[in-house]
Amino acid sequence: MTKKMTGAQIFMECLKREGVKHIFGYPGGVVLDIYDELTRQPDIHHILVRHEQAAAHAADGYARASGKVGVALVTSGPGATNTVTGIASAYMDSIPIVVFTGQVPTALIGNDAFQEVDIVGITRPCTKHNYLVKDINRLAYTIHEAFHIARSGRPGPVLVDLPKDVIQASTVPKFPEEIKIKSYNPTYHANPRQVKRALEMILSAKKPVLYTGGGIILSNAAEELTEFARALQIPVTSTLMGLGGFPGDDPRWMGMLGMHGTYCANMAVANADVLIAVGARFDDRVTGKLSEFAPHAKIVHIDIDPSSISKNVVVDVPIVGDCRDALTQLNELLKDKPHRDMTTVWGQWLDTVEDWEKKHPLTYTWSDTTIKPQYVVEKLWELTKGEAYITTEVGQNQMWAAQFYKFKYPRRLMTSGGLGAMGYGFPAAMGVQMAKPDAIVIDIAGDGSIQMNIQEMITVVENNLPVKVAILNNSFLGMVRQWQQLFYERRYSATPMVAPDFVKLAEAYGAVGLMATRPEEVEPVIKEALNTPRPVIMDFRVEPEECVMPMVPAGKATTEMLLA
Amino acid sequence: MEPRHTISVWVENIPGVLSRVTGLFSGRGFNIESLCVAETMDPEVSRITLVTSGDEQIIEQIIKQLRKLINTIRVVDLSELDHVEREMALVTIKAEDKSRAEVLRIADIFRCRVVDVSPSTYTLEITGNHEKLEAVLGLLKLHGILDVVRSGALAIQRSKKE
Numbered sequence: 220m221t222k223k224m225t226g227a228q229i230f231m232e233c234l235k236r237e238g239v240k241h242i243f244g245y246p247g248g249v250v251l252d253i254y255d256e257l258t259r260q261p262d263i264h265h266i267l268v269r270h271e272q273a274a275a276h277a278a279d280g281y282a283r284a285s286g287k288v289g290v291a292l293v294t295s296g297p298g299a300t301n302t303v304t305g306i307a308s309a310y311m312d313s314i315p316i317v318v319f320t321g322q323v324p325t326a327l328i329g330n331d332a333f334q335e336v337d338i339v340g341i342t343r344p345c346t347k348h349n350y351l352v353k354d355i356n357r358l359a360y361t362i363h364e365a366f367h368i369a370r371s372g373r374p375g376p377v378l379v380d381l382p383k384d385v386i387q388a389s390t391v392p393k394f395p396e397e398i399k400i401k402s403y404n405p406t407y408h409a410n411p412r413q414v415k416r417a418l419e420m421i422l423s424a425k426k427p428v429l430y431t432g433g434g435i436i437l438s439n440a441a442e443e444l445t446e447f448a449r450a451l452q453i454p455v456t457s458t459l460m461g462l463g464g465f466p467g468d469d470p471r472w473m474g475m476l477g478m479h480g481t482y483c484a485n486m487a488v489a490n491a492d493v494l495i496a497v498g499a500r501f502d503d504r505v506t507g508k509l510s511e512f513a514p515h516a517k518i519v520h521i522d523i524d525p526s527s528i529s530k531n532v533v534v535d536v537p538i539v540g541d542c543r544d545a546l547t548q549l550n551e552l553l554k555d556k557p558h559r560d561m562t563t564v565w566g567q568w569l570d571t572v573e574d575w576e577k578k579h580p581l582t583y584t585w586s587d588t589t590i591k592p593q594y595v596v597e598k599l600w601e602l603t604k605g606e607a608y609i610t611t612e613v614g615q616n617q618m619w620a621a622q623f624y625k626f627k628y629p630r631r632l633m634t635s636g637g638l639g640a641m642g643y644g645f646p647a648a649m650g651v652q653m654a655k656p657d658a659i660v661i662d663i664a665g666d667g668s669i670q671m672n673i674q675e676m677i678t679v680v681e682n683n684l685p686v687k688v689a690i691l692n693n694s695f696l697g698m699v700r701q702w703q704q705l706f707y708e709r710r711y712s713a714t715p716m717v718a719p720d721f722v723k724l725a726e727a728y729g730a731v732g733l734m735a736t737r738p739e740e741v742e743p744v745i746k747e748a749l750n751t752p753r754p755v756i757m758d759f760r761v762e763p764e765e766c767v768m769p770m771v772p773a774g775k776a777t778t779e780m781l782l783a
Numbered sequence: 784m785e786p787r788h789t790i791s792v793w794v795e796n797i798p799g800v801l802s803r804v805t806g807l808f809s810g811r812g813f814n815i816e817s818l819c820v821a822e823t824m825d826p827e828v829s830r831i832t833l834v835t836s837g838d839e840q841i842i843e844q845i846i847k848q849l850r851k852l853i854n855t856i857r858v859v860d861l862s863e864l865d866h867v868e869r870e871m872a873l874v875t876i877k878a879e880d881k882s883r884a885e886v887l888r889i890a891d892i893f894r895c896r897v898v899d900v901s902p903s904t905y906t907l908e909i910t911g912n913h914e915k916l917e918a919v920l921g922l923l924k925l926h927g928i929l930d931v932v933r934s935g936a937l938a939i940q941r942s943k944k945e
């Protein structure tokens with residue numbers, strides 16, 4: 220191409236070259252030219268959110284469901300700062316998104332100009348990388364690099380700050396085909412010698428456990444993981460981020476581990492002699508008291524990010540590389556080398572694990588008169604055959620979703636795991652529905668969290684996105700109340716929550732509102748929602764003082780869990 | 784006291800890189816005792832020498848986190864290698880009457896250079912490793928230090944001697 224193009228045109232061309240079809244955004248003064256260019260871009264569909272935080276979360280949900288990079292576009296100043304929570308959440312969960320922020324003209328930068336903020340400075344600690352583009356001749360390259368960095372290695376959010384004069388300038392652009400950053404070279408291929416060592420350690424174990432995380436989902440390694448675990452019959456647990464990486468209906472599945480993990484998973488890890496951590500990062504919500512986490516285990520740790528390895532827990536066999544690559548190698552080694560039927564070798568261990576499972580399965584006390592929140596999630600699971608795309612808000616709703624929706628497939632759960640940002644689930648669901656137009660997408664929500672981004676109701680209505688919201692309405696900031704209930708003698712400070720009439724609210728937005736107050740109403744409400752090809756809010760009035768169990772109190776060992 | 788480590792970091796010489804490095808230290812609660820930065824022979828590359836302290840696991844994290852920065856080209860923990868380290872201080876000392884001779888004697892013994900003189904003061908340039916600077920400044924303190932400025936450490940790996 221030898222034609223002169225404006226910054227705005229180059230921007231659009233770059234997006235198309237990256238395969239971007241959808242962007243979530245909100246306009247403003249400094250991005251007027253980009254929005255003007257948008258009118259001439261039939262191939263790029265812009266979804267106008269109602270708050271920029273939602274644009275970032277929607278891009279995140281889009282990325283998780285589709286495996287592509289999610290894109291958000293906002294104006295400078297408040298538009299940019301509004302995205303920070305969404306960026307931080309994507310950062311903590313390693314989700315590839317690129318956020319474009321407008322910036323005041325380069326001549327004004329540093330002058331406290333109208334709607335100027337140093338968004339590159341603000342987001343430096345919560346992006347994988349970020350850029351201020353000062354020269355239009357760097358624009359195409361920078362955008363290409365931004366997408367490359369977002370999706371490669373350990374993925375993450377990248378922010379590109381675009382001053383107005385750069386967007387308005389014009390040049391004859393060069394679109395780079397390839398990216399070579401001399402200072403950035405993620406290791407994908409796991410060291411075969413380390414992999415061999417790991418396998419030897421695993422085969423000589425007496426009580427092995429697989430502990431898997433979001434890395435399985437991000438590297439598309441669910442199949443390889445399942446093949447490996449099934450070949451050896453190793454019991455599997457995963458973090459919140461890893462759910463769906465191993466089928467929730469497999470006999471070797473122990474459930475999630477950690478603070479609200481199952482008794483079985485936590486006991487198995489505590490007693491394991493070899494722990495195989497794959498794409499997980501030994502987060503404090505998983506380990507509890509660190510010194511008592513897997514105290515008897517030799518640890519194999521596979522992760523693409525070297526800084527995750529031996530960060531919290533010292534590891535015996537570190538393997539830096541892509542989870543899928545490492546698991547593929549393990550599977551190949553197993554094929555080459557006939558091994559004994561491990562169910563007989565590990566028979567006793569597998570029996571013990573099964574006993575733990577039977578002793579304290581995930582459960583709740585049924586009530587004939589009030590709806591139990593767990594029952595709602597169970598019914599959602601049953602009526603969607605476990606096939607829906609589930610997003611969650613944060614709090615009890617999130618944990619019940621994780622516990623009772625038995626995820627069979629990867630990329631079906633989108634939740635703000637690391638940051639725990641209330642208000643994530645609904646805009647994320649919007650993003651998921653954009654990526655998967657024909658899928659059932661349900662935000663399992665709390666009455667508190669849903670109010671943090673409820674304004675997006677109108678976005679889903681406007682765009683005919685038939686997202687379903689299932690509010691587990693306990694009239695509380697339930698998870699905080701649970702801590703007050705258990706550890707602060709029930710002094711419910713600032714946790715009783717008054718909510719609007721969600722049915723009327725849905726209707727006001729032009730969506731459908733349904734309510735259930737009794738257990739027998741749950742199923743009909745869900746069925747009606749699933750049969751409604753429009754956005755629906757389901758308001759389930761659930762038991763107000765229900766607690767998420769099991770629970771490992773903060774700072775305690777994971778074996779010291781409260782069970783009821 | 785946890786062991787000191789002198790770490791060399793080669794980074795791309797572009798705006799904002801230094802704040803990525805320092806932000807990493809403040810954000811993760813690592814400490815920086817000193818920091819020196821300047822361009823290398825390749826104008827596209829800067830070299831940072833930083834001194835930090837921590838146990839083995841912390842130093843390992845520091846190095847890994849530094850490597851993780853997109854603009855970082857290379858990270859070397861010089862403390863693991865045979866290396867030469869230098870710091871510099873400029874110090875103005877009260878020197879009147881008989882202490883004038885004494886200050887000069889100290890300067891001489893430690894091979895400091897006198898870079899400024901007034902009837903009642905000397906300004907010395909001291910170079911050496913960390914311990915030497917501490918020792919000289921300790922002695923000079925007895926005469927009354929009026930002003931002092933210190934650089935961070937610079938360090939370079941020793942060449943292999945065949």
Ligand SMILES: Cc1ncc(C[n+]2csc(CCOP(=O)(O)OP(=O)(O)O)c2C)c(N)n1
Binds near residue numbers: 641642
């Ligand atoms: C943005 C944000 N603010 C505060 C919190 C702290 N917090 C964690 S869970 C929770 C309660 C959530 O209430 P609700 O959405 O009703 O969910 P429930 O726990 O009742 O299911 C709060 C306030 C948070 N995680 N995120």
Ligand SMILES: [Mg+2]
Binds near residue numbers: 665695696697
């Ligand atoms: Mg609630």
